[in-house]
């Protein structure tokens with residue numbers, strides 16, 4: 142579902158900072174070579190991720206759900222000089238595209254790519270994070286939140302994508318596991334006294350969460 146009329150979306154993109162050429166190239170290549178290319182964050186949300194990351198000035202970023210690497214490269218723009226971004230992807234079919242764009246990036250030495258199930262990998266990651274982008278399997282959003290909340294520094298930020306799930310979250314008859322997973326996540330975040338949050342109606346819904 143497109144929540145925003147096409148002409149308004151085009152206008153918003155026109156008056157948003159340009160997408161860097163390397164990311165336009167990755168965007169195009171993802172649409173040509175990968176299934177479900179709409180999973181990629183894209184120009185407007187990508188610039189939002191880059192600006193939010195620059196505001197947070199993270200030393201450590203965790204991304205759950207790399208896909209072809211677009212959002213990781215956006216968030217890497219805000220990393221501190223000594224910073225590192227961990228990103229986790231289940232599907233090894235994405236590896237060639239991810240490695241091509243990470244290796245050609247100025248952030249190549251600051252990105253650590255993990256392949257496997259994020260539910261298994263997150264507990265093995267040491268230390269605390271300043272920024273987390275949750276963008277993998279929707280039925281596990283609550284499990285991811287529970288795994289990461291104690292690993293986020295006070296003042297740190299969690300972003301969760303697709304929290305409107307095509308608008309299905311608002312329709313009681315929709316009871317598939319992804320819709321139920323997102324609804325449960327939104328409920329838990331709203332009622333967790335450790336965080337403040339705003340559900341931004343950007344693209345498919347982006348939950349912005351501040352750890353107190």
Ligand SMILES: C[S@@+](CC[C@H](N)C(=O)[O-])C[C@H]1O[C@@H](n2cnc3c(N)ncnc32)[C@H](O)[C@@H]1O
Pocket residue numbers: 180181182183205206207208209210211212213229230231232235257258259260276277278
């Ligand atoms: C929406 S896409 C990520 C898009 C990417 N963050 C971006 O904005 O360009 C979700 C990705 O999560 C991956 N994924 C799904 N379940 C996963 C899991 N349990 N562990 C790690 N990755 C998973 C999928 O293979 C898919 O590539």
